[in-house]
Amino acid sequence: MHRHLEEPPRPGHQGTEVLTINMGPQHPATHGVLRLILDLEGEVIVGTKPVVGYLHTGFEKQMETRTYHQNIVFPARIEYLATFIEEMAYVQAVEKLVGITAPERAQVVRVILAELSRIASHLVWLGSGALDVQVTSVFIYAFQDREEILDVFEMVSGQRMMHSYYRIGGLASDLPDGFEERVRRLMERLPGRLDEYEALLTDNLLWRGRTEGVAVLSARDALGYGCTGPILRGSGVNYDVRKAFPYSGYDRYEFDVPLGKNGDAFDRYLIRLEEMRQSRRIILQALGGLPGGPVLVDDRKVALPPRSELVTSMEAVIHQFKLVSEGLRPPAGEVYAAVESPRGEKGYYIVSDGGNRPARVRVRSATFNNLQALPVMIFHGYIADVVVAIASLDIILGDVDR
Amino acid sequence: MSGAAALLDRLRERFGDAAVEAVEFRGETTVFVPAELILEALGALREAVEGELLLTDLTAVDRHPAEPRFEVVYLLTALGAPVRIRMKVRLPGELPSVASVTPLWSGANWLEREVFDMFGVRFVGHPDPGRILLPDDWEGHPLRKDYPLTEEPVEFVGHTPKVPSEIIPQVTPRPMRGGDASG
Numbered sequence: 001m002h003r004h005l006e007e008p009p010r011p012g013h014q015g016t017e018v019l020t021i022n023m024g025p026q027h028p029a030t031h032g033v034l035r036l037i038l039d040l041e042g043e044v045i046v047g048t049k050p051v052v053g054y055l056h057t058g059f060e061k062q063m064e065t066r067t068y069h070q071n072i073v074f075p076a077r078i079e080y081l082a083t084f085i086e087e088m089a090y091v092q093a094v095e096k097l098v099g100i101t102a103p104e105r106a107q108v109v110r111v112i113l114a115e116l117s118r119i120a121s122h123l124v125w126l127g128s129g130a131l132d133v134q135v136t137s138v139f140i141y142a143f144q145d146r147e148e149i150l151d152v153f154e155m156v157s158g159q160r161m162m163h164s165y166y167r168i169g170g171l172a173s174d175l176p177d178g179f180e181e182r183v184r185r186l187m188e189r190l191p192g193r194l195d196e197y198e199a200l201l202t203d204n205l206l207w208r209g210r211t212e213g214v215a216v217l218s219a220r221d222a223l224g225y226g227c228t229g230p231i232l233r234g235s236g237v238n239y240d241v242r243k244a245f246p247y248s249g250y251d252r253y254e255f256d257v258p259l260g261k262n263g264d265a266f267d268r269y270l271i272r273l274e275e276m277r278q279s280r281r282i283i284l285q286a287l288g289g290l291p292g293g294p295v296l297v298d299d300r301k302v303a304l305p306p307r308s309e310l311v312t313s314m315e316a317v318i319h320q321f322k323l324v325s326e327g328l329r330p331p332a333g334e335v336y337a338a339v340e341s342p343r344g345e346k347g348y349y350i351v352s353d354g355g356n357r358p359a360r361v362r363v364r365s366a367t368f369n370n371l372q373a374l375p376v377m378i379f380h381g382y383i384a385d386v387v388v389a390i391a392s393l394d395i396i397l398g399d400v401d402r
Numbered sequence: 403m404s405g406a407a408a409l410l411d412r413l414r415e416r417f418g419d420a421a422v423e424a425v426e427f428r429g430e431t432t433v434f435v436p437a438e439l440i441l442e443a444l445g446a447l448r449e450a451v452e453g454e455l456l457l458t459d460l461t462a463v464d465r466h467p468a469e470p471r472f473e474v475v476y477l478l479t480a481l482g483a484p485v486r487i488r489m490k491v492r493l494p495g496e497l498p499s500v501a502s503v504t505p506l507w508s509g510a511n512w513l514e515r516e517v518f519d520m521f522g523v524r525f526v527g528h529p530d531p532g533r534i535l536l537p538d539d540w541e542g543h544p545l546r547k548d549y550p551l552t553e554e555p556v557e558f559v560g561h562t563p564k565v566p567s568e569i570i571p572q573v574t575p576r577p578m579r580g581g582d583a584s585g
Contacts, residue, residue: 360545
């Protein structure tokens with residue numbers, strides 16, 4: 001019996017005592033440091049109070065003290081599973097503020113890397129989510145696939161996770177040789193692997209028993225709590241930033257947005273699996289139409305001059321010096337730019353006062369809003385399902401606490 | 403864009419031209435309303451849009467030392483015909499407070515607690531006021547501009563703590579695209 005808020009919790013109505021227990025902050029199923037104070041009536045949850053903030057590191061304050069270029073390193077450290085998507089969110093916000101767009105080739109490369117990131121992030125979710133209900137084999141397989149995607153990232157940027165490969169106005173460097181073949185090879189294998197996971201989970205009675213009808217969230221609650229991403233779409237609301245406010249040329253690609261019907265953990269699982277297949281579709285389209293040309297804007301007030309120019313042009317040296325020592329200075333104003341991260345809408349709201357450092361950077365985190373819906377999801381559910389509910393939310397505490 | 407303009411007209415109809423001040427920058431519309439009207443204005447906006455209106459974000463900006471010092475920012479997304487609009491209220495530096503919008507969106511709960519935590523803005527009628535990210539006994543509100551960003555004290559000998567906000571010199575604002583190469 002999963003619950004509605006219309007029915008208020010009645011402490012001790014079954015003649016039992018209400019027991020308050022503490023879950024976390026150090027608990028293997030909380031995917032980080034999340035603490036839950038649970039009120040239990042037997043095995044049934046009658047109240048939940050999430051306690052967050054254990055990973056608060058003051059990213060927003062730090063970003064106010066550095067130049068726009070120096071801040072590129074932060075996004076991937078706030079949310080460390082879909083790193084390329086995070087960097088994209090920040091870089092696009094600054095580009096909007098300055099009033100430039102990245103060259104065509106850079107935009108397409110960003111889409112390819114973003115969708116690869118989405119697949120890698122969903123694979124981590126799939127593996128660890130399955131592990132939470134003791135399906136160990138999927139964990140091993142999913143991490144193996146993810147590792148191969150991270151190898152591609154390393155090939156591109158030199159880093160598996162904290163890439164800092166994007167620049168304001170484009171990319172740090174062009175793609176390495178052999179990138180396309182390697183991604184194509186990965187994409188050829190992916191559908192077969194996903195079918196295998198489906199065979200292991202969708203047809204698995206235990207998995208279905210643990211996820212179907214568990215952690216149900218109605219569309220009304222999802223909207224009220226500002227949920228986005230697979231959580232909102234799992235409840236049947238069609239909102240995907242890539243479709244609603246297309247960026248980086250997403251309107252040119254054909255892809256579907258999968259929606260759920262019941263808003264339970266099983267629907268969210270199906271949506272994430274389908275999103276991986278759709279990401280593959282986008283990657284193949286993008287690889288097919290990868291244009292040539294530069295990967296960084298030719299605007300010396302924004303992007304560093306190429307190294308070859310430094311030995312021949314005094315102006316290039318001055319630009320280089322100014323950009324490195326002071327940074328760029330966008331006009332006074334404020335922008336919000338969002339991307340669709342694997343967890344929902346990730347946005348950067350940047351306020352500039354015309355100086356070389358942002359006056360305010362606000363990280364709109366998808367998981368912070370999504371986590372708020374947890375008490376409603378598990379209200380009048382069993383304590384054993386809390387683990388499934390947290391897993392289905394796909395939270396990253398670094399992103400929740402910032 | 404037309405979507406945001408239409409919404410703006412509806413707000414002006416309801417509250418009068420004097421109360422609703424709009425700014426446009428890079429294709430984004432920001433609407434300032436008087437702080438005491440915020441619940442009504444957000445309610446009116448919710449009725450005016452097609453489909454659902456999502457409270458995407460709620461945050462604040464500190465304009466220290468200017469006065470009114472704080473701006474509370476409501477970022478709204480209409481899902482029917484996708485359009486974004488930003489609503490703002492200005493609050494004084496002394497005892498800033500504004501009505502809580504939790505009656506309209508339950509998700510405003512944590513967002514308002516975070517704004518209180520970081521800026522010290524109080525939300526009247528909030529069901530669960532208090533800090534959220536920082537410990538309950540924390541002093542001060544870190545995202546205020548007069549709250550310095552410093553190092554934690556360490557016990558090494560000969561270590562001079564630096565103030566990270568002073569490592570990069572603040573350059574006075576001036577137009578970005580000057581004609582000269584040194585710009």
